[in-house]
Amino acid sequence: MKETGLGEFEEVILLLVGILGQEAYAFKLAEEFEAQTKRSVSIGAVHSTLSRLDDKGFLTSEMGQATASRGGRRKRIYTITASGERALQAAKDFRVSLWRRYPTLGTSDLPMLALPTD
Amino acid sequence: MATRILQRLIRQELAEEVLGDLEEKFLKTLKATSLLLAKLNYWYQVFNYLRPFAIKKTKIQDSNTVDMFAHNLVLIFRHFRKQSSHFLINLVGLSAGLACVLFIFLWVQDELEVDQFHMKRDRLYQIMSNHSDASGIFTWKGVPGLLYDELQAQVPEIESATITTDAHEYTLSVAETYHKANGKFANRDFFKVFSFQLMQGDPKQVLADPSSIVISESLAKRLFKTKDALGKSITWHFWGKTKTVKVTGILKDIPEASSEQFDYLMSWDYYHDELISFKNWFNYYARIMVVLRGGADKIAVQEKIDKILKERQERENVSLFLTPYAELYLHSQYENGLRAGGRIDYVHLFIIVAVFILFIASVNFINLSTAKASFRTKEIGIKKTMGASRQSIAGQYFTESILLTFISLLIAILSVWLLLPQFNFIAQKHLSIEFTSEFVLALIALVILVGFVAGSYPALHLSGFNVIEVIKGKLAKSKGDTWSRKTLVISQFTLSIILIVAVVIVYLQMDFIQSRNLGYDKENLVYFEREGKLIDNYQALLNELNDLPGVHRAAVSGFMVGGGNSTGGVDWEGKTPEDQIQFWEIRSGDGVLEMMDMKMVNGRTFSSTFKSDTNAVIFNETAISAMGLKDPIGKTIRHYTGDKKIVGVVKDFNLLSLHTAVEPTIFLYTPEQTHFVMAKLEKGAEISTLAKMEDLYHSFNPGYVFKPQFVDQDYKALYAAEERVAILSKYFAGFAILISCMGLFALAAFTAEKRFKEIGIRKALGAGTVRIMMLLSKDFGKMVLIAILLGLPVSYFMASRWLSDFAFRIDLKWWYFLGAGMITLTVAMLTVALQTVKAASVNPVQSLRDE
Numbered sequence: 001m002k003e004t005g006l007g008e009f010e011e012v013i014l015l016l017v018g019i020l021g022q023e024a025y026a027f028k029l030a031e032e033f034e035a036q037t038k039r040s041v042s043i044g045a046v047h048s049t050l051s052r053l054d055d056k057g058f059l060t061s062e063m064g065q066a067t068a069s070r071g072g073r074r075k076r077i078y079t080i081t082a083s084g085e086r087a088l089q090a091a092k093d094f095r096v097s098l099w100r101r102y103p104t105l106g107t108s109d110l111p112m113l114a115l116p117t118d
Numbered sequence: 119m120a121t122r123i124l125q126r127l128i129r130q131e132l133a134e135e136v137l138g139d140l141e142e143k144f145l146k147t148l149k150a151t152s153l154l155l156a157k158l159n160y161w162y163q164v165f166n167y168l169r170p171f172a173i174k175k176t177k178i179q180d181s182n183t184v185d186m187f188a189h190n191l192v193l194i195f196r197h198f199r200k201q202s203s204h205f206l207i208n209l210v211g212l213s214a215g216l217a218c219v220l221f222i223f224l225w226v227q228d229e230l231e232v233d234q235f236h237m238k239r240d241r242l243y244q245i246m247s248n249h250s251d252a253s254g255i256f257t258w259k260g261v262p263g264l265l266y267d268e269l270q271a272q273v274p275e276i277e278s279a280t281i282t283t284d285a286h287e288y289t290l291s292v293a294e295t296y297h298k299a300n301g302k303f304a305n306r307d308f309f310k311v312f313s314f315q316l317m318q319g320d321p322k323q324v325l326a327d328p329s330s331i332v333i334s335e336s337l338a339k340r341l342f343k344t345k346d347a348l349g350k351s352i353t354w355h356f357w358g359k360t361k362t363v364k365v366t367g368i369l370k371d372i373p374e375a376s377s378e379q380f381d382y383l384m385s386w387d388y389y390h391d392e393l394i395s396f397k398n399w400f401n402y403y404a405r406i407m408v409v410l411r412g413g414a415d416k417i418a419v420q421e422k423i424d425k426i427l428k429e430r431q432e433r434e435n436v437s438l439f440l441t442p443y444a445e446l447y448l449h450s451q452y453e454n455g456l457r458a459g460g461r462i463d464y465v466h467l468f469i470i471v472a473v474f475i476l477f478i479a480s481v482n483f484i485n486l487s488t489a490k491a492s493f494r495t496k497e498i499g500i501k502k503t504m505g506a507s508r509q510s511i512a513g514q515y516f517t518e519s520i521l522l523t524f525i526s527l528l529i530a531i532l533s534v535w536l537l538l539p540q541f542n543f544i545a546q547k548h549l550s551i552e553f554t555s556e557f558v559l560a561l562i563a564l565v566i567l568v569g570f571v572a573g574s575y576p577a578l579h580l581s582g583f584n585v586i587e588v589i590k591g592k593l594a595k596s597k598g599d600t601w602s603r604k605t606l607v608i609s610q611f612t613l614s615i616i617l618i619v620a621v622v623i624v625y626l627q628m629d630f631i632q633s634r635n636l637g638y639d640k641e642n643l644v645y646f647e648r649e650g651k652l653i654d655n656y657q658a659l660l661n662e663l664n665d666l667p668g669v670h671r672a673a674v675s676g677f678m679v680g681g682g683n684s685t686g687g688v689d690w691e692g693k694t695p696e697d698q699i700q701f702w703e704i705r706s707g708d709g710v711l712e713m714m715d716m717k718m719v720n721g722r723t724f725s726s727t728f729k730s731d732t733n734a735v736i737f738n739e740t741a742i743s744a745m746g747l748k749d750p751i752g753k754t755i756r757h758y759t760g761d762k763k764i765v766g767v768v769k770d771f772n773l774l775s776l777h778t779a780v781e782p783t784i785f786l787y788t789p790e791q792t793h794f795v796m797a798k799l800e801k802g803a804e805i806s807t808l809a810k811m812e813d814l815y816h817s818f819n820p821g822y823v824f825k826p827q828f829v830d831q832d833y834k835a836l837y838a839a840e841e842r843v844a845i846l847s848k849y850f851a852g853f854a855i856l857i858s859c860m861g862l863f864a865l866a867a868f869t870a871e872k873r874f875k876e877i878g879i880r881k882a883l884g885a886g887t888v889r890i891m892m893l894l895s896k897d898f899g900k901m902v903l904i905a906i907l908l909g910l911p912v913s914y915f916m917a918s919r920w921l922s923d924f925a926f927r928i929d930l931k932w933w934y935f936l937g938a939g940m941i942t943l944t945v946a947m948l949t950v951a952l953q954t955v956k957a958a959s960v961n962p963v964q965s966l967r968d969e
Contacts, residue, residue, distance in 0.1 A: 027139035031146075043139050044166030063135070069145055073138030 006091050012037065013049050014058060014088055018080045025064065025075040026050060050078055058084030121164075136167060190514045194521060197494075204490060207864045208483050209526055211857045212572075215479030216523075216530035216564070218853050221541055222472040223560065224534075224549045229465050231375045232447045236313045238409045241277070243416070243440035245406045245423060248455040249686070250435050251698035253744075253781075257452030258684075259284075260402030261427075261438060263390055266305075268426045269406070275414035275422075278310040282405045283389060285380040289355040289649055289822060292341045296822045299337055300379065301354075305386035311407050314376075318348050319367025328388040332367040337381040354384065357793065358653045361388060374548055377447040396758075399430045400687065407443055416440055435698050464843050471850050474613045478854055480572040481606045482861035483519065487576035488603060489868045495583065502585045511581035519573025523565045531561075544845050546838075575602070604901055607862065611905030611942065612912070614858045617851035619913035619938045620920075623930070624844045627921060630928045631837055637771025637780075639715040642804060643829035644811075645675065645796040650819045656795065659818050666814065668800050668807030671713045674789050675796035676705030679832035681774055687758030688784065690745050699744050701782045702773055707789030711736070711768060713798050721751045721766030724787045728765075734787045735762040739770045741782035757786070775836040776926040796829075855942065859949040862898060866950045870894060870957035877957055878965030890958035895950050902946045906939040913938075 006014065016032050017024045030046040033039070053059045064077040080088075121140075125133060140163055147156040198205040236242055245265070249256045266281045282304040290297050308314075309321035316324065317335060324332050331352055338347040347365045354361045363384060372379050394403060410419060424438045441449075441457075450460035498511060534541075535551055542549055551557075648656055656674055663672035676682065683703040711723045719739060724731050735757065742750050750764045770780045799807050808826060815824040834841070870877075877890055914935060921927040 025139065026135070027142045030143075042166030043136075043143060043163050044169060047136065047139075047167070048169045066138075069142055070138035071141045073134050073141070075138055076135040 006087055010049055010053060011088065011091055013046060014053060014080065014084055017050075017059060017078050018085075018088075022064075022077060024078045027075075029078075053084070054078075057081060058087055140164070186510065187517070190517050191521070193497075193514070194518045197518075201490065201493075203867070204486055204864060205522075207860050208486060208522060209529070211479045211482045211860050212523060212526035212568070213529040213533065214853050215475045215857055216527050216568070217533045217537075218475045218850055219472045219564070220530055220534045221537075222468045222850075224551070225545060225547065226465050226468060228375075228547055228549055229448065229461060233375065233377050233444045235373060235375055236444060238311070238313070239442075239444040241410045241412065241414075242311065242443040243408050243410065244443045244446060245408065245438055246441050247402060248437050248439065248452075249698075249700060250455075251686070251700055253699075255452075255455035256700055257455055258402060259405055261404055261406050262399045262402055262430075263394065263404035264397065264399055264430070265423075265426065265438075266404065266406060268430075269408070269423065272426060273419060273422050275411050275419045277409045277411045278307050279406060279408040280308045280311040281305050281386055282308065282407070283386075283403070284405065285378065287825075290341065290382075291353045291355065291821070292350075294821055296355075297341060298823045298825055299340075299381040301382040301384060302378075302380050303386045303389035304383045308383065311409050314372065315370040317345070317368040317370050321367075324367035325383060325385050327364075327366065328385045328391070329361065329363045330366040331363040331382055331384050332369050333365055333382040334369045334371050334380075336371050338365075338368055355649060356393075357649065359393070361392075399427070408440070461839065464839065467843070468846075468850075471617070471847070471854075474617065475850065475854055475857070476568060477571075478610050478613060478857050478861075480568060481610045482857065482864070483522070483572040484575045485603050485606055485861055486864050486868075487515070487519075487573075488579060489865060491576065491580050494580070498580060498583055499585055502583075508581045512577040515577035515580060516569065516573045519577070520565060520569030523569040523572065527561065527565055544849075545842055603865075607865070607898075607901050608905045608908070610858045610861065611902050611946065612909040614851075614855045615906055615909030615938060615942050616913045616916065617847070617854045618942060619910070619917060619935060621844075621848050621851045622934055622938050623913075623917040623920070623928075624840070624847060626928050626934070627924065628837065628840060628844050630926075631776050631840075631924075632834075634772075634776065634926065636833075637716060637769060639798075640679075640830040640833050642670075642799040642801060643714065643796060644799060644808070644826045645677075645794040645829065646815070646824060646826045648674065648793055648795055650822045652795065652819050655818060656789075659795065659814065662814055662818075663795075663797055663811065666807070666810055668803045668810065670798040670800050671709060672795065672797040673709045673713050674707035674792040675710045675713070675794050676703075676792045677710065677714065677773075677794075677796065677829075678704075679773070679829060680836055685758065685784075689756040690747065691753065691755075692746065697745070699741070699782050701741060701784045704773075704783060704785050705788045705792040706785050707787070707792050710796070711785070713796065716771055717769040719767050719769050721764070723766055724785070726789075730763070731765070731787050733760070733762050734765040736766040736768055736785040737764060738768050738780065738783040740780045741784060742767055744782050757784075759786075762786075772926070776924050779925040855945060859945060862946055863949045863953065866894070866898060866953035869897075870953050874957070874960075874965050877960070878962040881958075881962040882966065887955075887958045891951065891954040894954040894957065895947060898950045899943070899947060902943050906942065910935045910939060 012033065013029060016029050016036070020028060020032060026043050026047045029050070030041050030043045033041050033046065050059065050061075054061060058081055059078045060081055061076050061078045063074045066072050066074045121137065125137075140160060143163060144156055144160050147159045233239070244259065245261050247258050247261055249258060263281065266279065269276055269279055283302050285300045285302040287298050287300050290299055290301075304325060306322065306325040308325060309316065316332070319332065324330060331354070333341070333347065333352075335345050338345050341347065341352065342350060345368060347368060350365050351362055352365065354363055361384075369383070390397070394401075408419075410416065420438070420440045423440070427436065427438050428434065448460055448462040448465065449457050451458045501511060531551070538549060538551065652659060660672050660674070663669050681702050684700050685703050686698060686700050688699065688701055706724065708724060708726050711718070721736070723736070724734055728734070735755065737745075737750065747753060747764075750767060753764050754761055755764065756762075768785070772780060773783055774781060797811070811826070812824045815822075873894070877894075880890060880893075914930065917930060921930070
């Protein structure tokens with residue numbers, strides 16, 4: 001059975017694939033990731049995540065146009081699948097449900113903990 | 119370049135897009151920054167592509183090697199399952215053997231690590247002294263304290279040096295609470311020389327002030343309930359002296375790998391200025407450790423130091439020398455001024471035992487594999503006809519033995535892990551398994567070594583079979599085959615016998631030591647230190663103690679098992695300059711000799727009824743004959759504390775361990791300056807008597823800690839090393855014989871199986887069960903007998919060497935050896951009998967009908 005959960009990095013990449021649309025290929029995604037999160041990432045890391053998401057069935061891909069800036073090589077464009085969208089939605093719902101249960105600051109209905117004094 | 123690497127490594131279908139992406143990135147970085155940075159970034163990106171998903175599958179997957187390896191594994195597992203009893207015996211034997219080896223490894227490693235944590239250990243030496251007298255050279259750790267200042271002035275090769283005392287349990291008090299803790303005095307350079315860690319305080323300054331104390335973390339917790347004890351005051355007590363000191367440093371608890379254990383350090387200056395009354399060049403109260411400068415010549419320095427002493431003493435009989443401090447723990451014994459081993463002997467002994475056990479366990483594997491080879495000849499033959507080379511068959515057997523060793527190792531590690539607490543208890547250590555890279559490497563080396571040793575014979579032997587004969591089913595019944603098997607069994611049992619004899623001899627000697635009449639009665643003698651009010655007020659306590667039911671007798675006594683003070687400062691009538699005798703000095707009060715049940719051969723014991731007894735001394739027989747005094751009673755001798763009159767001669771008794779002969783001993787009558795109160799308790803009610811003594815003690819000496827010690831326990835402690843070795847070797851010898859017998863058991867099973875039909879026919883023709891058992895056991899009996907014949911002389915030699923270390927020892931009787939031989943033979947024959955009985959009692963119908 002394939003694992004179907006989403007890691008944090010995977011989730012962001014999946015979202016970026018959806019956002020970038022026709023421009024969603026490894027280099028662009030890595031760049032966008034760095035721009036959005038201010039965290040540096042290598043193309044290789046992004047690519048390996050993409051291929052993992054592909055294995056899980058959240059993405060499909062096909063070879064796109066060649067451009068001069070790539071030395072005439074084609075790029076692989078990723079598109080999000082229906083099950084990918086579902087996984088994203090599930091991840092979001094899960095967080096929202098947790099946030100609902102999160103106590104707002106100041107209301108302490110938690111029991112006081114007796115701290116051991118040394 | 120980077121592109122090429124990537125092209126070579128990356129999968130074909132990914133190459134295009136990846137290279138495209140990378141080029142785009144490169145151009146972009148180039149625009150934003152410099153060419154160099156862009157190139158660096160390119161490299162970085164390439165390395166980040168070296169991930170499992172992107173890299174080409176390696177070639178090995180479709181190669182024959184892997185298939186063959188997998189095939190071999192399958193065969194091995196099938197084989198294990200088919201011959202499960204054989205497999206189990208190998209497995210249990212090897213695991214037990216490896217477990218022993220692992221225990222020994224841990225123990226040895228721990229021993230070798232002692233004192234190795236000092237950073238300057240390569241240049242760190244202790245100054246020792248050799249004292250020659252008529253009986254030989256006596257080596258001692260002590261040197262005159264005055265030497266230290268001279269070293270600083272005259273020996274520039276010394277980088278740093280520290281002067282200390284041995285640790286002693288003194289009393290410390292904080293407010294009105296008293297504690298006993300182990301402490302020593304050391305001067306300010308202590309932390310320059312040793313690498314003990316300070317948690318708080320400046321290592322250069324902590325011992326500079328005469329009223330400073332450096333305490334360990336755990337002592338700080340004990341005294342103050344906190345580790346933050348800096349600046350607090352403590353009062354130190356010893357023999358009526360007190361000193362209030364301030365905590366200037368907190369010491370990290372002394373690591374177990376240190377041969378010296380102590381809880382606190384106090385200033386040497388205080389000790390030397392206030393506590394030493396005989397400050398001269400003949401009083402060896404100090405220990406000095408020096409760190410030489412890099413490149414300094416040890417011998418030259420040693421000569422310089424020795425010259426200082428000789429010039430000051432204007433005598434020649436004492437010489438100083440340097441010994442590497444870090445080696446002192448393992449090489450602590452000196453005989454006639456030369457290093458004579460010590461704990462290192464036990465390290466060597468156990469390493470040899472480990473090799474023995476490993477060998478015995480490997481032999482089982484070798485024997486069983488070759489013996490059972492007949493069942494596998496077809497397999498080998500067919501493989502060979504199919505084109506298998508000799509190497510590939512040998513490889514198969516090596517795989518098998520290494521795999522088996524590996525499984526055994528896992529079991530061994532598990533059992534070591536489970537049994538480690540018990541082992542630690544016996545060995546008095548705190549060993550633990552830590553998978554450091556070194557340890558893992560050692561384990562891998564062990565597996566490969568044992569795998570190869572155990573596997574080599576079967577692998578090379580079986581792979582060399584002639585194909586045609588093997589296929590025909592004719593296993594070349596070479597004589598060599600059986601011979602080598604027999605030789606291996608014989609050597610296995612020879613080693614077992616040596617180990618068994620060793621255990622028997624060690625046990626008998628330990629028993630002899632414990633039960634020997636020492637010349638005094640060590641049972642139920644208890645003593646405690648005189649301190650606080652007991653220094654002046656001891657007579658009242660003695661009176662009360664003597665009246666206490668359960669106390670047979672009480673006295674002040676300076677008797678200490680293992681010696682205590684030693685002096686050369688005795689002159690007598692007719693003494694020549696060559697007569698240098700070291701005397702053990704025992705201070706005593708009234709009634710000590712009677713209390714300890716020592717016998718007088720001449721004269722009387724001390725008694726306060728004689729006013730003149732303040733000048734009385736008693737010698738032992740050895741001292742009298744060493745001095746050559748005839749008719750000693752009434753003669754006067756000169757002791758370094760004044761003229762003394764001999765009032766009695768006591769029968770020789772063993773003050774020291776039984777390793778050494780009785781040495782000259784002198785008793786001084788000094789009730790006021792005798793440090794212990796000793797009492798002889800009546801048998802049976804020791805515990806309740808001790809409780810009463812404690813109450814009495816507290817009424818006399820409120821606040822102080824009552825800590826009674828037993829003389830017989832001190833005596834036992836003298837032989838702690840031997841005792842532990844005795845227990846450990848018992849287990850190891852047990853394992854050795856167990857593993858040997860398991861091998862024999864399997865071999866007997868194999869023989870019985872092979873001769874199944876023969877037995878059937880013999881029985882059908884009328885042979886009885888007993889007769890068949892004899893037939894089957896005869897060969898094994900012969901092998902064990904040969905092993906006994908070989909093993910006994912070797913063990914005789916080893917036993918007499920070990921015993922020669924003891925001045926008082928058991929005689930080696932012939933029946934010790936015969937007994938050990940009989941035990942081995944009996945165990946071996948019983949093992950074989952388990953199999954032969956089964957084989958011999960089978961109904962011949964069963965064995966014969968299937969044809």
